[in-house]
Amino acid sequence: MGVSKGIYGYKGKILRINLSRKEFRVEEIPKEFLIKYVGGRGLAARYYYDEVPPDVHPLDARNKIFIMTGPLTGAKVFGGNKIHLITKSLLTNHYLCSNAGGYVGPELKFAGYDGLIIEGVAEKPTYVVIMDEIVEFRDASHLWGKLTDETIDILKKEVDPNVKVITIGPAGEKLVRLANVMVDNRSFGRGGAGAVMGSKKLKAIAIRGSGSVEVFNEEKLREILISSIDDLKKTTYLHTLYGSPQYLETLAKLGAVPFYNYQRTSFREGSLLENIIATTIRSKYRVRDRTCYTCPVACAKLCRAIEGPYKGAIAEPEYETVWAFGPQCGNDDMNVIIAANERCDKYGLDTISIGVVIGFAMECYERGLISKQDTGGLDLRFGNSEVIIEVIDMIAYRRGLGELLGNGVKVTAEKIGRDSERFAMHVKGMEMTGYEPRAFFGIALTYATSSRGACHNVGGWTIRDELLQPKLDRFAVEGKGLLVKTLQDVRGYIDSIGICTIPRRALKLTDEPRGDILFYVTGIELRESLLKVGERVYNLERLILNREGIRREDDTLPPRIFTEPLPDGIAKGKVITREMFDRMLNEYYTARGWYLNGVVSEEKLKELNIP
Numbered sequence: 001m002g003v004s005k006g007i008y009g010y011k012g013k014i015l016r017i018n019l020s021r022k023e024f025r026v027e028e029i030p031k032e033f034l035i036k037y038v039g040g041r042g043l044a045a046r047y048y049y050d051e052v053p054p055d056v057h058p059l060d061a062r063n064k065i066f067i068m069t070g071p072l073t074g075a076k077v078f079g080g081n082k083i084h085l086i087t088k089s090l091l092t093n094h095y096l097c098s099n100a101g102g103y104v105g106p107e108l109k110f111a112g113y114d115g116l117i118i119e120g121v122a123e124k125p126t127y128v129v130i131m132d133e134i135v136e137f138r139d140a141s142h143l144w145g146k147l148t149d150e151t152i153d154i155l156k157k158e159v160d161p162n163v164k165v166i167t168i169g170p171a172g173e174k175l176v177r178l179a180n181v182m183v184d185n186r187s188f189g190r191g192g193a194g195a196v197m198g199s200k201k202l203k204a205i206a207i208r209g210s211g212s213v214e215v216f217n218e219e220k221l222r223e224i225l226i227s228s229i230d231d232l233k234k235t236t237y238l239h240t241l242y243g244s245p246q247y248l249e250t251l252a253k254l255g256a257v258p259f260y261n262y263q264r265t266s267f268r269e270g271s272l273l274e275n276i277i278a279t280t281i282r283s284k285y286r287v288r289d290r291t292c293y294t295c296p297v298a299c300a301k302l303c304r305a306i307e308g309p310y311k312g313a314i315a316e317p318e319y320e321t322v323w324a325f326g327p328q329c330g331n332d333d334m335n336v337i338i339a340a341n342e343r344c345d346k347y348g349l350d351t352i353s354i355g356v357v358i359g360f361a362m363e364c365y366e367r368g369l370i371s372k373q374d375t376g377g378l379d380l381r382f383g384n385s386e387v388i389i390e391v392i393d394m395i396a397y398r399r400g401l402g403e404l405l406g407n408g409v410k411v412t413a414e415k416i417g418r419d420s421e422r423f424a425m426h427v428k429g430m431e432m433t434g435y436e437p438r439a440f441f442g443i444a445l446t447y448a449t450s451s452r453g454a455c456h457n458v459g460g461w462t463i464r465d466e467l468l469q470p471k472l473d474r475f476a477v478e479g480k481g482l483l484v485k486t487l488q489d490v491r492g493y494i495d496s497i498g499i500c501t502i503p504r505r506a507l508k509l510t511d512e513p514r515g516d517i518l519f520y521v522t523g524i525e526l527r528e529s530l531l532k533v534g535e536r537v538y539n540l541e542r543l544i545l546n547r548e549g550i551r552r553e554d555d556t557l558p559p560r561i562f563t564e565p566l567p568d569g570i571a572k573g574k575v576i577t578r579e580m581f582d583r584m585l586n587e588y589y590t591a592r593g594w595y596l597n598g599v600v601s602e603e604k605l606k607e608l609n610i611p
Contacts, residue, residue, distance in 0.1 A: 020121055074106035099495055168348045182345065228508075247319050303317060359382075364420055366382065378401070432454040445462075
């Protein structure tokens with residue numbers, strides 16, 4: 001039936017996998033956890049809080065990987081496909097949450113589980129097969145060293161042609177700090193989760209289920225979906241047409257895209273943004289659209305390189321990837337961006353962090369902080385697109401300069417020294433993303449307070465409210481604390497119910513959410529608003545971070561943002577002084593009900609019934 005304890009939408013079961021002992025057991029999820037944290041990110045954070053002590057090293061056998069779905073994952077709901085991974089990050093040495101779409105999350109539900117807990121370390125390379133109630137540990141020696149796409153192809157032949165696969169590539173096996181976990185053609189991208197999986201000698205998890213997700217009121221659910229179709233088309237039209245690269249041209253005109261490692265907001269003379277904007281991508285490089293489970297938006301754009309040495313390379317470049325291998329590296333060759341994306345996916349590397357660390361290395365090279373001897377003879381200037389692919393290869397296999405850069409910008413800057421920390425663009429060890437904080441101040445607070453390090457998603461996507469459909473002055477300080485807090489809480493509940501953020505607005509899942517759709521799936525009348533659930537999730541994550549040593553002094557930004565005014569664009573001359581930033585941070589802590597040292601208050605913990 002797929003109904004647990006009268007709660008629809010869930011399976012009510014967690015599959016706990018112990019790699020050291022090659023054992024597994026099925027556990028019931030406490031109903032209290034589902035009521036308080038709903039699922040997905042919130043549920044995984046609660047298990048992490050209970051089971052991962054603060055002194056655990058990310059590569060310690062005691063570190064665990066929690067992979068959780070939400071109640072909407074696998075249900076026939078627009079975007080009901082999200083799955084979350086939580087572990088302790090090798091990149092930041094703190095709590096990490098990451099999400100992925102596609103088909104793996106629904107498949108795990110169809111197999112009968114709301115989530116997986118992976119613990120211990122395998123004696124030798126291993127992959128796990130989950131076929132409903134059958135769980136097998138298999139030798140992965142023949143897969144060790146294989147690229148992610150090769151691994152997926154082999155497992156489809158060995159296990160089942162329709163199996164869905166979670167896997168790492170060579171980067172994860174070699175414990176590169178920037179290694180991701182591929183989820184078929186999607187990924188758990190940020191924070192080095194691939195290295196944690198590699199440390200456990202877990203090459204892959206292959207999942208095939210024969211069940212379904214039963215909902216409480218299918219007729220009412222269908223009605224609300226049909227009534228939302230017009231809003232869905234209206235709110236996601238550009239995503240269907242262009243995907244996330246739609247934002248590049250608009251944000252660049254607003255002076256909000258960082259170029260050359262956050263030194264400028266436009267290309268130097270001779271390079272053309274027009275070569276890499278969404279309309280160009282669609283007209284010249286797009287092969288076809290790809291979609292995730294139950295999502296009609298089809299925002300993924302499969303693209304092929306059409307000329308040059310990487311002709312034929314194929315990937316799905318999103319905004320962040322186009323930015324990371326484009327403006328961040330001074331490159332306007334879309335063929336190279338597609339090839340870099342493909343390489344990262346095959347090796348199992350986070351495209352954002354890889355692009356940022358390459359751009360950082362390019363600035364170091366131009367400033368004379370590293371030489372051709374250090375780079376292995378590579379001319380690592382901005383705009384030299386040919387070296388991007390070579391550096392990615394070096395990072396994946398920890399060769400030459402790649403051994404250094406694969407540590408991420410924080411550690412790389414510490415090793416280079418010579419004031420390079422000033423322009424190492426990270427927060428808490430995680431590389432910043434493709435938005436310029438000096439061009440709209442809310443994103444600065446987003447980066448500083450995100451619960452996984454610099455992140456525009458978990459931290460609060462202020463782009464709409466400050467730039468696209470502005471509600472607040474982009475250069476104002478006041479009001480940004482409450483804005484960021486609210487956006488973080490929204491994302492907290494969205495990530496917990498298991499839905500993609502793109503179609504959510506059509507389903508009235510915003511900062512004043514209606515719980516209709518969740519009720520029609522689960523049959524649960526929430527005792528509180530979804531926004532309160534999101535607030536609880538974010539506060540639980542902050543409690544974890546506090547336990548792991550995070551305080552106000554860690555909620556900060558790279559020195560460049562505080563000291564260097566922008567030299568060009570609409571935001572020319574803008575800088576965020578430390579006094580301005582402190583005012584935003586104080587407002588944020590006050591809105592959250594935390595102490596001004598960045599610690600969650602006892603009153604807030606009591607109010608939200610945490611943990």
